[in-house]
Amino acid sequence: MGELGKVFEDSCFVSEYTKELEEGASNIDTLEDLPPGIGQYEDFHTIDWLRDIARDRMRHRHIIKKKQEGCWEKLKSAHDAWSGWICVLMVGVAAGACAGVIDIGTTWLSDLKEGMCREAFWLNREQCCWSANDTTLDDEGCSQWFTWSELVGISGQGAGAFIVKYIFYILWALFFTMCAALFVRVFAPYACGSGIPEIKTILSGFIIRGYLGKWTLLTKSLGMMLSVAGGLSLGKEGPFVHLACCFGNIFSYIFPKYGTNEAKKREILSAASAAGVSVAFGAPIGGVLFSLEEVSYYFPLKTLWRSFFCALAAAFVLRSINPFGNDHLVMFYIDYDEPWYIQELIPFILLGAFGGLYGSFFIKFNIAWCRFRKQSRLGQYPILEVLLITFVTALISFPNPYTKMNTSEMIRMLVSRCGSEDTTDLCDYQRNYTSIDSYTASTFIGDGVKTALWQLSLALIFKGVITIFTFGMKIPSGLFIPSMAVGAILGRIIGIGMEQLVVANREHWIFENMCQSKQFCTITPGLYAMVGAAAFLGGVTRMTVSLVVIMFELTGGLQYIVPMMAAAMTSKWIGDALGKEGIYDAHIRLNGYPYLDSKEEFTHTTIAADVMRPRRNDPPLCVITQDSMTVEETEAILRETEHNGFPVVISRESQYLVGFVLRRDLILAIANAMKNQEGVVSNSVVYFASHVAANPNGPAPLKLRKILDMAPVTITDQTPMETVVEMFRKLGLRQTLVTHNGRLLGIITKKDVLRHIAQLQNQDPESILFN
Amino acid sequence: MYIKIATVSFLLVLFSNNLSCLASEQPSSFEDVRCKCVCPKYQDKNNTLPDRTVYISDNVNPRLCKCEYVVKSATPELCPRCECKYESRNTTTIKVVVVFVICIVSLLFVYMLFLLCLDPLIAHRPPRYEEHTNEEVNLDDQTVRRVPQQPKRRPVRQMSIIDHVKDEQKKWKGTVSEQRKNIYDRHAMLN
Numbered sequence: 001m002g003e004l005g006k007v008f009e010d011s012c013f014v015s016e017y018t019k020e021l022e023e024g025a026s027n028i029d030t031l032e033d034l035p036p037g038i039g040q041y042e043d044f045h046t047i048d049w050l051r052d053i054a055r056d057r058m059r060h061r062h063i064i065k066k067k068q069e070g071c072w073e074k075l076k077s078a079h080d081a082w083s084g085w086i087c088v089l090m091v092g093v094a095a096g097a098c099a100g101v102i103d104i105g106t107t108w109l110s111d112l113k114e115g116m117c118r119e120a121f122w123l124n125r126e127q128c129c130w131s132a133n134d135t136t137l138d139d140e141g142c143s144q145w146f147t148w149s150e151l152v153g154i155s156g157q158g159a160g161a162f163i164v165k166y167i168f169y170i171l172w173a174l175f176f177t178m179c180a181a182l183f184v185r186v187f188a189p190y191a192c193g194s195g196i197p198e199i200k201t202i203l204s205g206f207i208i209r210g211y212l213g214k215w216t217l218l219t220k221s222l223g224m225m226l227s228v229a230g231g232l233s234l235g236k237e238g239p240f241v242h243l244a245c246c247f248g249n250i251f252s253y254i255f256p257k258y259g260t261n262e263a264k265k266r267e268i269l270s271a272a273s274a275a276g277v278s279v280a281f282g283a284p285i286g287g288v289l290f291s292l293e294e295v296s297y298y299f300p301l302k303t304l305w306r307s308f309f310c311a312l313a314a315a316f317v318l319r320s321i322n323p324f325g326n327d328h329l330v331m332f333y334i335d336y337d338e339p340w341y342i343q344e345l346i347p348f349i350l351l352g353a354f355g356g357l358y359g360s361f362f363i364k365f366n367i368a369w370c371r372f373r374k375q376s377r378l379g380q381y382p383i384l385e386v387l388l389i390t391f392v393t394a395l396i397s398f399p400n401p402y403t404k405m406n407t408s409e410m411i412r413m414l415v416s417r418c419g420s421e422d423t424t425d426l427c428d429y430q431r432n433y434t435s436i437d438s439y440t441a442s443t444f445i446g447d448g449v450k451t452a453l454w455q456l457s458l459a460l461i462f463k464g465v466i467t468i469f470t471f472g473m474k475i476p477s478g479l480f481i482p483s484m485a486v487g488a489i490l491g492r493i494i495g496i497g498m499e500q501l502v503v504a505n506r507e508h509w510i511f512e513n514m515c516q517s518k519q520f521c522t523i524t525p526g527l528y529a530m531v532g533a534a535a536f537l538g539g540v541t542r543m544t545v546s547l548v549v550i551m552f553e554l555t556g557g558l559q560y561i562v563p564m565m566a567a568a569m570t571s572k573w574i575g576d577a578l579g580k581e582g583i584y585d586a587h588i589r590l591n592g593y594p595y596l597d598s599k600e601e602f603t604h605t606t607i608a609a610d611v612m613r614p615r616r617n618d619p620p621l622c623v624i625t626q627d628s629m630t631v632e633e634t635e636a637i638l639r640e641t642e643h644n645g646f647p648v649v650i651s652r653e654s655q656y657l658v659g660f661v662l663r664r665d666l667i668l669a670i671a672n673a674m675k676n677q678e679g680v681v682s683n684s685v686v687y688f689a690s691h692v693a694a695n696p697n698g699p700a701p702l703k704l705r706k707i708l709d710m711a712p713v714t715i716t717d718q719t720p721m722e723t724v725v726e727m728f729r730k731l732g733l734r735q736t737l738v739t740h741n742g743r744l745l746g747i748i749t750k751k752d753v754l755r756h757i758a759q760l761q762n763q764d765p766e767s768i769l770f771n
Numbered sequence: 772m773y774i775k776i777a778t779v780s781f782l783l784v785l786f787s788n789n790l791s792c793l794a795s796e797q798p799s800s801f802e803d804v805r806c807k808c809v810c811p812k813y814q815d816k817n818n819t820l821p822d823r824t825v826y827i828s829d830n831v832n833p834r835l836c837k838c839e840y841v842v843k844s845a846t847p848e849l850c851p852r853c854e855c856k857y858e859s860r861n862t863t864t865i866k867v868v869v870v871f872v873i874c875i876v877s878l879l880f881v882y883m884l885f886l887l888c889l890d891p892l893i894a895h896r897p898p899r900y901e902e903h904t905n906e907e908v909n910l911d912d913q914t915v916r917r918v919p920q921q922p923k924r925r926p927v928r929q930m931s932i933i934d935h936v937k938d939e940q941k942k943w944k945g946t947v948s949e950q951r952k953n954i955y956d957r958h959a960m961l962n
Contacts, residue, residue: 104865105872120801122869123862130860131805131829179880186883189950193961208960210946222876321864374958382955420811420824431812472962474954591960 038665038707041262043209045644046594046750049298049732051709052263059257083255084302088271088310090251095244095272095310096317099279102225103323106236109229110406113172114165115147166398169231173394174387176230180223180475181386188213191220192474195242196295197584199273201593202245203266204297205732212242212249212269220246223476228406231394233467235407235481241276241295244314248272263732267303270296271310277550278311279318280480286550287311293546294584297598298732332412334555338440338524341514345566347498347528351491352535352567356574358486359539362468363579367586370472374590382474389473393466401425402452402459407485410459414488414529415555425452426492441520442499453493460489472587479583483540484533491532495525527563530555535567539575542582544568594754602725604760609717611724611756612738612746621746623649626658626688631670631702634686638667647737647744648688648708655743658688660712660735661704669707677702714739717746721756728753801862802829806836810853826853833857 039055041047060080067077107124117128129142148168149161184192190211202208210216221243224236248268252258258265273295277287288307292299373379397403402410418427428448467482502511502523515521534551538544548564575582581589588595614621622637624646637646646666648658673680679700686702695701714737715724727733728750738746758764808826828841836857838850953959 101868101872104868108865108869108872120862120866122866123801127860127862127865128801131802131827179876182883183879185951185955186886186947187879188947189954190961192954198961210950215943215947218875218879222872222879225872226876322861370962374962379955379958419809421809423824474961587962591962593960 037668039260040664041207042644042664043207045207046734047205047207047262047732048734049205049263050713051734052261054711056257056261056264080257083257084267084306085309087248087251087255087258087268088275088306089313090254091244091247091268091272092275092278092310092313093317094247094251095240095275095279096314097321098221098243098247099240099314099318100321100323102221102236102240103318104321105225106228107323107406109176109225110231112229113169113176113231115145116151117144118146118151119144169398169404170391170394173230173232173390176226177232177386177390177475178383180226180230181383181473183219183223183226184475185383188215188219189474190216191223191476193472193476194238194478195220195245195476196238197587197591197593199241199245199269200295200297200584201588201595203269203273203295204595205263205266205734206594207262212246214246214250217243217246217250220476224478227475227477230390231397231404232390232475232477233393233407233463233470233482233485234475234477234479235484236476236478237277237280237480238478239476240280240478241273244272244276244279245269247275263298266298267300267306270299270303271307274307275310275314277546278314281550281554282315282318283550283553284308284311284315286546286553287314289546289549290543294541294543332408332415332555334415334417334526334530334557336417336524336526337557337559338417338522338527340524340527340560340563343510343514344498344523345563347494348531348563348567349570351487351494351528351532352538352570353574354490355487355532355535355537355539355567355571356576356578357539358464358536359483359542359571359575359583360578362464362483362540363581363583363586365468366471366583367590369468370587370590373472386473386475389466389469393470396462396466400455400459400462402455402489403462407481411481411485411488411529411533414492415526415533417524417526425449425455428452440522442503442523444503445496445500449496453496456489456493460486460493463489479540480537483536487532487534487536488529489532490536491529492525494532495523495528498528499523499525527557527560530557530560531563531567534564535571538568539571540583542572542575544572594751596725596729596750596754598729602722602757604721606721606756606760607717608715608719608721608724608738608748609746611721611752612717612748613752614746621647621744623647623652623655623744624661624686624688625649625651627685627693629686630683631674631680631686632682634666634670635682638663644749645735647712647747649744655745657712657714657737657739657744659708659710660737661688661708665707666704669704670702673702712737715748716740721753724748725753725757803862804831804833804857804859805829806831806841806855806857808838808841808853808855810838810842810849831857 039052063073063077063080066073107126108122111124111126115125117123117125120128123130125145128145132142132144147161147165149155149164152164154161154164188210190208190213198208198211202211220239224239224243227234228236248271249265252265252268258268270291274284274287274291277290278284281287288304288311291307292304296303373385378385405413413424413426416422418429425448428446430444430446432443463482464486467479467486470482471477471479502514502521505511506515506521511521514523530551534547537551538547541547547568548561551564552558552561579586585595585597622641622643624634624637626648628651643663645660645662647660650656650658670686677700680702681699684699684702685695686704688705688708690705692701692703712735713727713731713733715727717738717740719738724736727736733750735747735749737744738748806828808828810824810826812824826842828836831840836855838853838855841855842850842853954961
């Protein structure tokens with residue numbers, strides 16, 4: 001896509017057409033006599049990047065031309081120049097504020113499952129015990145925090161209290177997820193899922209009306225809070241990208257430059273998706289890279305800077321709201337800077353390999369389950385399915401402290417170091433309290449850690465399996481946090497194992513350099529958890545650069561970049577060896593979205609004539625002539641065919657190409673002319689030519705040159721498909737016309753290309769659903 | 772719709788503010804600042820292992836956030852190893868946000884119940900009732916004709932606003948049912 005601008009300039013300034021084209025195209029945008037809606041697209045249609053960018057350039061030229069006319073026009077031109085920045089600023093501020101609300105709301109709601117702060121109901125457990133000096137920091141919190149068993153009237157730790165807590169936990173979880181599922185069903189069905197596959201498809205140039213609307217925004221933000229609070233194995237980080245894109249879409253309507261031009265709107269959406277990740281993880285740079293690596297399709301440098309600014313604004317607003325009350329943007333900020341040793345790269349790479357294995361395992365089974373849901377009767381009971389999974393999750397989660405707690409809290413616990421304030425099982429080491437540095441040195445584990453290891457192993461299996469069934473249900477659900485959680489658990493387990501290995505063999509020559517003295521070895525299991533989280537997330541999403549940047553921004557561990565890079569790269573290698581695509585691409589394929597992947601290479605030797613429509617035995621291509629058809633005949637063509645655009649030729653006999661006209665524009669223009677223009681009747685001649693033959697006796701002619709695209713991209717029938725696919729990818733074409741000896745022969749649309757690729761990969765070509 | 776939500780939540784916030792003002796007569800422990808000291812477990816000469824490592828003191832001067840002032844059982848050996856941090860938060864933000872969330876969730880919940888239960892009943896009214904409304908409209912028109920120009924505008928404009936809202940709602944319902952068909956029935960997307 002980078003060549004897009006250049007190619008346009010070439011065709012615009014060098015070709016002989018320049019003047020004519022400028023006239024024609026500037027008419028499209030600047031004159032008000034065109035009916036509204038020309039240049040827009042129907043639902044589920046592909047956009048034509050070239051045409052939209054050309055339209056924008058014409059509009060821009062018009063503004064520059066008018067600039068000389070006075071102060072007001074100068075002001076208008078300045079407004080036009082900075083409107084992109086203002087728009088992304090608004091998106092960033094809105095996304096940051098929304099993220100703050102969601103963060104606070106989610107922690108409060110998810111603690112509501114266990115109890116309440118009686119004197120100040122709006123505080124979650126951590127905030128409730130924030131300034132209390134009697135904090136015991138075990139499960140139960142402080143004296144102001146009342147569990148449901150205490151609120152009901154059963155105090156103590158007996159079986160009765162346990163059962164009451166258990167029941168309340170399950171009931172609240174069911175209530176929350178039921179609300180989320182019903183909200184999605186009643187108010188905005190588009191709010192379900194993670195949204196990233198759809199955002200990717202939209203950014204690649206596809207229209208899904210209502211997907212980025214107000215109701216989707218409201219429903220998704222509430223649904224996210226409720227479903228995370230319901231204790232399901234899902235995160236709210238992926239949906240943040242969708243939310244930010246909703247803001248991007250809504251705010252772009254304030255600025256007609258972006259609101260009416262789909263290609264320009266996608267620049268705002270790219271910046272918005274950066275803001276989404278920026279607030280989801282508190283990682284502004286990671287967000288920009290995520291937008292570049294994973295989501296965006298067309299990413300010029302201008303968009304990079306806008307994304308940077310948007311991510312900055314979003315992070316700044318979120319930081320001032322300070323939702324976690326820890327003066328950091330993120331939940332799992334680590335505060336240690338222990339060194340790591342070269343031998344540790346082996347377990348890090350091992351973690352990366354496990355991450356890649358789990359990633360491809362997860363993708364395979366999740367896609368299989370989603371396909372089963374799509375095709376079987378299970379798909380008919382979406383709400384029942386949500387409730388059932390919630391019930392199972394809550395039932396199994398509650399007895400295990402590591403699954404009972406909020407997943408982000410668990411990751412924070414796993415990646416942090418055992419300090420003196422930690423009294424949990426995980427930090428129960430056989431410490432010697434007579435030395436000063438007893439907390440930084442590694443020692444043998446106590447009974448508490450042994451229990452914790454058992455519970456963590458069970459949590460690992462449970463989380464790893466239940467996430468497969470959870471992701472893809474009809475509620476807002478993200479994938480980042482659960483896959484990171486699985487990785488963090490495995491990482492912590494391996495980290496503890498490594499620690500014990502070193503502590504037990506501290507004299508051994510392999511581990512010699514890891515211990516400063518006989519008493520003092522430093523192995524940080526938290527670091528392994530961090531690397532594990534990165535590896536597993538990398539295995540599932542197949543990200544590399546943005547993943548590592550997100551991880552070190554997330555944890556603040558700048559010096560652990562090399563371990564994370566090693567793990568991310570290994571997990572990508574292993575994952576790619578076992579299955580080609582990441583989870584988002586797999587979901588795009590499952591749904592059959594028309595997404596032309598720019599990562600894959602096209603290596604077949606077919607030519608344009610093999611792909612082109614009409615095929616050998618089909619009726620000839622449906623064309624419109626430039627100056628001999630009446631309105632009636634044109635309407636008959638529109639009625640009888642379902643093509644989305646028609647080539648315009650000089651005459652049916654010669655088949656020399658004049659231009660291309662879109663169905664929607666044609667319908668709108670004819671309807672408008674019949675209504676408003678005097679003398680246009682059904683036997684008026686439709687003129688696409690510049691010269692209108694004088695005919696004083698006949699009805700008034702209908703001149704439609706303004707809606708004609710006079711620079712359609714054409715290729716010859718012998719062009720190799722490799723080139724054609726590259727053109728579709730890099731220029732963002734919607735269709736290209738095929739000629740033979742200069743005469744029009746056929747047409748290739750984006751859908752034809754996608755079908756062709758699917759066919760060559762031995763898939764059902766009809767699985768590409770939309771236009 | 773949004774304005775209504777905003778005003779309702781604003782009122783509720785005011786209300787809860789009043790409540791909290793009343794409640795704050797008694798000593799409350801939900802302060803916005805704290806000084807948190809974390810001390811290592813350290814066995815001194817007297818061989819007593821302290822039972823706690825975290826000491827929190829609220830309502831302190833930032834300059835006095837030191838181990839000597841916060842840790843009651845401080846010993847000269849212990850204090851140099853303690854880390855004290857002055858932290859602040861904003862409970863008002865939390866309160867406003869949580870009340871806002873509760874309001875929106877309950878509003879949507881009520882609206883959802885309305886859409887699921889009452890709306891189908893209203894939509895399938897018996898035909899006689901409809902005739903009745905038609906009559907009413909006619910009557911209305913007659914009265915409108917009789918009265919002078921000035922007060923005539925108001926009901927018309929009100930009607931048009933209500934019609935507009937109804938139109939919007941109808942359009943929205945149409946798009947939602949279309950989306951529902953795509954996702955829940957045909958399973959065409961978002962699987």
